[in-house]
Structures are given as C-alpha cells and as structure tokens.
Amino acid sequence: MFLCRHRYQSLCQIVVVFSQLTRGYVVVSFFFHMTSMFVSIFGVSSSTMSADIATYQVFAGMAFNLLLILFLTAKWGLLHSAAHSVNQAVNNASWDRKSKRLLQKMSLLLTQCCTTKVGINVYGLFIIDTSTPLMVTGTLITYGIVVLQFQLDKDSFNKCHYNATI
DSSP states (O other): OHHHHHHHHHHHHHHHHHHHHHHHHHHHHHHHHHHHHHHHHHHHHSTTOOSSHHHHHHHHHHHHHHHHHHHHHHHHHHHHHHHTHHHHHHHHSOOTTOOHHHHHHHHHHHHHHHHSOOSEEOTTSOEEOTTHHHHHHHHHHHHHHHHHHHHHHHHHHSSOOSOOOO
16 A cells, blocks of 8 residues: 555656656647648648649658657656556455455545546646547647638639629
8 A cells, every 4th residue: 555655656746847847848849840730731731832842841741740749749648657557556456355444545545546637737738648649630630621621612712603794
C-alpha cells in the first residue's frame, strides 16, 4: 500500500514539474504546427494553386507537422499513462485475504488516482494524454472537409442562376 501511494505521488510530482518546464514549448509547438497545417490545407484547397513542386512541398510540410505533433503527443501521453499505471497494479493484486482497513485505504487511493488529472497541462485548455493524437487528427480532418466544402461553394456563389437579360 505504501509503495503504491509513494509511486503515485512521485509520478505525479515528476509530471507536474515536467509540465511546468515544458508548458511554453508545448503550447508554442502545438499551436504553431496546427496553424501551419490549417494554412497548408487552405492553400492546397484553393483553386489558384497548380499541381507543381510547391504543392508537393506543402504536402511534405503538412505531413511533417502532423507526424511531429502525433509523435510529441504520443510521447507526452506516456506520462499520463505512467501516472495511472498504479490503477493497473492495484487491479492486478490479489485482495482475497486483506483487511478491511487496507481495502479502504486502497479504495481511497484508487479514487484519488481516478479523479486527479495527471499529465502535461496546456494552460488549463486540455491535458495531453494518449487520446490527444486522435483529437488532433479529427480536428484536421474536420477542418479539411469544411475548407473543401467552402471552396466548392465559392465557385457557385458568383454564378447568376436567373435570366438577367434586359
């Protein structure tokens, strides 16, 4: 029991210190790369771009930014998983012959582990965990679909759909 609590508190302390040290880098890199991908998606969907080397460079830059964000969030999400690994250790333990007092303490520890948000906190906006890459991918796909839809509607906006002869 003492080892589980000590491990959990140590992991939480490491995550908090690491989060405070890297908070600025996380925010700047995350939002810079997301913004550059949004601009790339908008540029690729624009009708003025031709299929030349610039288009391939935009796709390469967008792929690099996406892979960088997915890699960073996957690595930073491991801290969140490590802090909650105490839950797995407690769940895998044999509790048949333990006293009620120990079971109550473990129940309190599990409640604390489950309710405490542990991970790299991005200025209170969200905590980077293992589901963040899915969130990023979903955001980019949604943005791409919306931009493509508006680009398709832009061409039909200027057309005259009625008889304008005098």
